[in-house]
Amino acid sequence: MNDTEKKKNLDSSKRSSSSYHFSETVVRNIILLTIIIVFSIYVQIQNDNFLTLNSIGVIGLNISFIGIAAIGTALLMIGGQIDLSIGSIFAFAAVISGLMASLIDPQLAIVVGVLSGGMIGLINGLIVWRISISPIIVTLGALTFVRGLVLIITDDKSVTGIPENFTILGRTVVLGLPLPVIIFLVIGVLAGLILSFTRVGLRIRAFGDNKAGAELSGLSGRNLTLGLFFFSGLVSGLAGVLATSRLGGASPNFGIGFELEVITAVVLGGVAITGGEGRITGVALSVVLLGVVKSGITALGLDPNIGRLIVGGALIGAVALNQLGVERHNRSRRKQAMAEFAADGGVADRLGLTKSANRDGD
C-alpha cells in the first residue's frame, strides 16, 4: 500500500466516523418527527376528529405526565444512573397529595406530594452511592417497596373527596394549553439548556460517559448522583401530583407500567443506556410520538392493548438500534485504527525495523 492509499484510507475512515456522529442525533430527530407527522395524518384520514384542537389538547395532557418524568429520567440516565421506581414514586406522590388535600391543606399537599417524590429519589441515590449497588437492583426493590407503602396507606382504595381548589393546578388552561403541558415544556427547555450550557450539565455528561475519568479530573460524583436521583424523584412526584389534581382523585394503581413508558421514551429519544449521551429534544419528540401512537390506536378503534405491544417493541427496538449504532461506531474506530497503523508504517514500524529511519527523518 503506497502513501497516497494510506492517507486516503485514513481520511476515509475519519470521514466515516465523523459523519456517523454528526448524523446520529439529527437523523433520529427527523425520523421521530416524520413518524409523528405521517402517523397523525394517517389517523386523521381514518378519523377526522383526531387532529382537532380538543383532541390535540387531550393528547398533550396525556403525554405531559410521562414527559415531565421523562426529563428527570433522561438527565439521570445521561448521568449514568437509572431509577426503575418512578412509577411507584408517581403513585406515592399522587395519593399523598390527594390525602393531604382532602384532609389538611391543598397548597401544602402540592408541596409535600412533590417533595415526597424527591425524597424517595434521594434515598435511592444515597443507597446507590453509599453501598455501591447497581441502581437497577436498588430501584427495582424501591419499586415494590414504595408500591407496598401506597397500598398500605390507601388500604388499597382510591383517594376521593379532593377539594376543588386542589384541581386548579391540573385543570388550568393558559393560552389554550393545559398547565401540565406548559410545565412539561418549561422543564424540558430548562433541562435542555442546563445540559448544554452549564457546568453541572457538562459534569452530568462526563460522569455518565466515564465516571472514573471524571473523578480523576478532581470531580466528586456524590452530590451529582444524589442531585440527579432527587431531581428524577421530584419531577416524577410532580407528575403524580398533577395527575391527581387533573383527575380530582388518585388510585393506588396509578403509575403501574409508568417507568416502562418513561424509559422507552428516553431511550427512543437517543439517550444512551450506558450514559453520557443524549439530548432533551429527542426525548421530548419520543414522548410525543408514544402519546400520539397510543391516542391514534384508540382513534382508529383498535384494541388498546396494541399500545402495550408498541411500547414494549419500541423499547426493544430502541435498545437494539442503540447497540447496532455502537457496533457500527466500533467497527469504524477499528477501521480508523488500522488506517492509522498502516499510515504509521504498520508492522515494520512495530517491529522497530524502520524506527531509526523515522527518528532520523524527524
Next chain:
Amino acid sequence: MARSVSQVDSISQHKTVSPGSVAIECEGISRYYGSVRALHRVSMSISYGEIVALVGDNGAGKSTLVKVLSGNVAPDEGKIQLDGRQYSAYSMQDAQQMGIETVYQHLALCDKLTATENIVLGREPQLLSFGPLSIIDRKRARQIAQQSIDDISANIPNIEAPVEKFSGGQRQAIAIARAVHAAHRLIIFDEPTAALGIKQTLATLDAIRRVADKGLAVMVIMHNLEDVYEIAHRIVALRLGSVVADIVKEDISRRDLAARMSGYE
C-alpha cells in the same frame, strides 16, 4: 513536622517557579499492602523543568509511588516536601490544588465530550456564576483548550469534535493538554506511549519535552528504555520497592540500568 492532609495550604495557581529549583521531594516513603512491601524508604526529588524517568520491572513499586505523589494513596512512612513544607499525606484534590496532575496509562478522557470539554473539565471558565448552574464561557474554554494544545505543539484538527473521533496519539495529546492546563508544578505520565504507534510515540515524547520546556517538573513511567534515554534528563530505577539507581542518564549505560532494574548484575 510533617503536615497531614488537613494542613495542606492552598498555593497560588500562578506561582513563579525557578527552573532548576526543587518542585517536589519525597523522603523515606514506605508503603505496605498487608505483608507486601510495595515501597521501602524511597527518597527522590524532581526539579522544575526536569524530566525524570521512573523505571523498574513489574512489581517494582512504580505505580504505588505515582499513587503516593498524586494523592491516591497515603504512605505508611516518610514525608513529601513541597516548597519547603512537609506533608505526611495529601488527597488527590489537595495534589491537584498544589499543581500536581497525572496522565494515566488508560486515558481518563470522556470519549463523548469534545476535546475542549475534556481539557477544561473541572476548571470550566464561567460566563455567569450560579454555583453548579454556572454558565460555561464556551469561547474562553475554546481559547484555553487551543492554548493548552498549542503549548505542546499538538495537532488537533477540530477541538470541538468528540474525543472518540481522534487517533490514539491525538487522544494522548488531549490528555497532556488537559494536564498542562491544570498543573503548575508536576505532571506525572503513566506509560504515556504504551499503546501508541511509532509516529504517535514520537509526537507524544515531543509533547512531554514541551511540558518540561514550560518549566513544569515531569515524571514519566516507561518500560521502553529507548524512549527513556530519548526523553529523560535523569533516571530513577526501582526494584522490589527500593531505589536502586537515581542517576543522570549520561552516567549509566542501558545494560547497567537493565542490570540494576532486574537485579542480575
